[in-house]
Amino acid sequence: MSAATRVYVARLAGTAVFDPNGDQVGRVRDVVILLRDRRAPRAVGLVVEVPGRRRVFLPLTRVTSIDAGQVISTGLVNMRRFEQRPHETLAIGELLDRRVQLVDGSGDATVEDLSIEQQRSGDWEVDKLFVRRTATHRSALGIRRRGETQVVDVDAVTGLAGSGSAQAATLLLAAYDELKAADLADVLHDMGDTRRLEVATALDNERLADVLEELPEDDQVAILQSLETDRAADVLEAMQPDDAADLLGELPDDQQAELLELMEPEEAKDVRRLLAYEDDTAGGLMTTEPVILGPETPIALALAHVRRKDVPPALASMVFVVRSPIETPTGRFLGVVHIQAMLREPPHQSIGSILDTDIEPVGPDASLARVTRVLATYNLLAVPVVDPEKRLVGAVSVDDVLDHMLPEDWRETDDEEDAGPGTPPGVAAQQSRPASPAQGATRG
Structure with a gap:
């Protein structure tokens, strides 16, 4: 082992891991510790995030150097998804x-x-x-x-080996502050039930709403039910209406009604409307908050709207153009304007002059198959949903379609395909991780 012989683990989080050839394997997300009676706790390995957001275990015996800003491994990394064992403690996640x-x-x-x-x-x-x-x-x-x-x-x-219950999560969240919502959701999903709830509770409403949208349904329900009722309603308001409706649909009727009553009337109205549709229809899949503007809007202002941080990428690909009012259900739906078209025209020009009127909208009762065909036919990231009076009531984005087409447990599936042709050099997809005879149940 070269370079540092003492390392502070909070500073190690996010450090790049390289193989001996200099190719990056992943990044350190945590350190696995064994707490021992009357003996100093022992660090046995690193939790490393590799491409595909998979977290794997890298034994410290396969680390040849820990230096400023980098960890060098032997090049052999077990690609089986990391699962914390009962006797193990995560230094960043739990200590x-x-x-x-x-x-x-x-x-x-x-x-x-x-x-x-x-x-x-x-x-x-x-x-x-x-x-x-x-x-x-x-x-x-x-x-x-x-x-x-x-x-x-x-x-x-x-007390270092205590249960850790009711511990603050400030430092842990700071270590994961740079993660996207989907990546932080993966971290939470891998935690124990108690720690998951502690960390989720410590997130602010906006961040928690983003993370909930990326978690499996069981985790979503458990976290929401652990919150105080008023805060649960605030988090639901911060979620996309379609995601909030999906989550509320998993709750008992009395709890669903209570939360809807606590939500802001305008937010609750959109969610109630979505709850009235079947899950596998356009109405059940759609969001009521795409980017909607009038035809007289200048291109410069339209681009400012799609640049908003709260607009998902799929919905930022186009503006839905309608007659007043522009809140759903809107006035008559006129067409869409693609972001590429706006980038080609002068900023002062109105979006009504570059309308795409060839896209066929779907009704709220359209099937999932119908929505999928429209997306594929027109190479779209989102499709408009209109009522019989041709008023825009929402839009279905491609990510919502994928959520319903993939298996229900897709967020939890550990496909070996993730370690396929795209696996970087130095990452080996081993089929087993046998324990060292000297360590018994300890990782090898």
Whole structure:
């Protein structure tokens, strides 16, 4: 092992992992720790995220160097999806923010980071904790001061191996702050039930709404039901109406009605309308909030609308043009304007002058097969949905169609195809991960 012999794990998160040839294999997402009685905790491996958002286990015995900004492996990485075993603890996912007690009797502290050091035997052990003492006094203005920080030996505290229940998730979320919602959803799905709820509760409403949209239904329901009712309603408001309707459809009728009553009337109205349709129809698939504008709108303003951060990529591909009113159900549907067409024309020109009127809209009762054929026929990312009076009531995007065409457990499926031709050099798709005889159930 070369380079650093002591590493702080919070700083290790996100570090690129390379094979000996310099090809990137993935990025470090966590460190797997074994907590042991009367002995220093031992680090046995890294959780590495490889292409395809798969998280795999990389034993530290196959790490040849940990240096600033990079981890070098032997080039052999087991591509079987990482599954945490009962005796294992995730350093970032479970130990950061854990409340511990100082053995000198001076009080409690919170773990903000921990270091692992390589021993002469080659093993890596947790040797130091970076902790923040619990504040016990207030300033003259009555403001509670933050406790002082210090580095202590791991044996200078007790409680590190506790259950970790009711621990804050601030540092964990900071470590995963750069992740897209779908990637953070994968992280949450891999956590234990208790920690998943703790982390989800610590997210702000907008971020939690984005993550919920990417989670399997069972996880969505469990998280939503764990929230206080008022907050659950706020999170539903922050979700896309179609996703909120899908989630509410999984709840008991009385709980569904209670949450709808707590939501803002306008948001609840859209969701109620979607709940009235069958799941596999255009009405059940659509969102009521595509980008909708009048024909007189200048191209420059239309482009500003599709650039909004809250507009999903599929819906940002086009603007739906209608007569007033522009809230669904709108006035008469006129056609769509594709973003490529807008980019080719002067910014002051109105979108009504570049309408595409050849796209055939579908009705709310159109089948999934019908919607799919329209998307394929016109090479679209979204298709308009209109009522019998030709008023726009919503749009179905290709990602919503895929959600319903894929198997129900597609978010959880660990297809070996992910490790196929696109697998980078140095990543081997091994079929087994036998335990070392010396370690018993410990990973090899």
